[in-house]
Amino acid sequence: MAFTILAIFIACLGLFALASDATEQRTKEIGLRKVLGANALTMERLLTDSFMMPVFIAILAGSPLAWFVMNKWLQAFDYRTTMEWWMVAVAGLAAIAIALMAVSFQSIRASLANPAKSLKSA
Numbered sequence: 001m002a003f004t005i006l007a008i009f010i011a012c013l014g015l016f017a018l019a020s021d022a023t024e025q026r027t028k029e030i031g032l033r034k035v036l037g038a039n040a041l042t043m044e045r046l047l048t049d050s051f052m053m054p055v056f057i058a059i060l061a062g063s064p065l066a067w068f069v070m071n072k073w074l075q076a077f078d079y080r081t082t083m084e085w086w087m088v089a090v091a092g093l094a095a096i097a098i099a100l101m102a103v104s105f106q107s108i109r110a111s112l113a114n115p116a117k118s119l120k121s122a
Contacts, residue, residue, distance in 0.1 A: 012102040019051060019106040030110050031118030043111030048103055055099045059092040066091075 023030070030043060038046075070083045 008098065012098060015051070015099060015102040016106065019047070019103045022050065023047060023106050023110040027110070027113075027118040030113070031115035034111075034115040035119070040108070040111040044104070044107045047107035047110060048100070051103045052096070052099060055096060059095060063088045063092060 026047075030047075033043060033046070067083055067085070067088050074081055074083060
């Protein structure tokens with residue numbers, strides 16, 4: 001359990017660093033969009049969508065494989081149990097929530113920043 005939490009934490013740190021790097025590289029674009037009238041919600045969606053799409057693709061690609069492998073593995077035990085579809089769905093929703101929490105801090109911070117500073121410094 002401890003190593004699982006540690007692995008999830010390290011993955012979140014990597015995603016957070018990737019989001020931080022992407023927002024830093026796009027500061028001029030973000031400032032220009034804000035000057036032209038984009039609101040904070042639009043800016044957050046612009047930054048979050050680029051990180052959530054790979055998560056959705058990974059869930060769609062990995063869920064059937066995970067369900068199949070887990071069913072085969074669980075059949076090897078004497079006291080058998082089944083792998084239900086909602087277990088895979090809960091794991092996918094947890095992955096989406098963790099990715100969203102890791103990315104949203106950077107996207108909110110970038111969308112609320114002063115556009116004059118970002119255009120002047122970039």
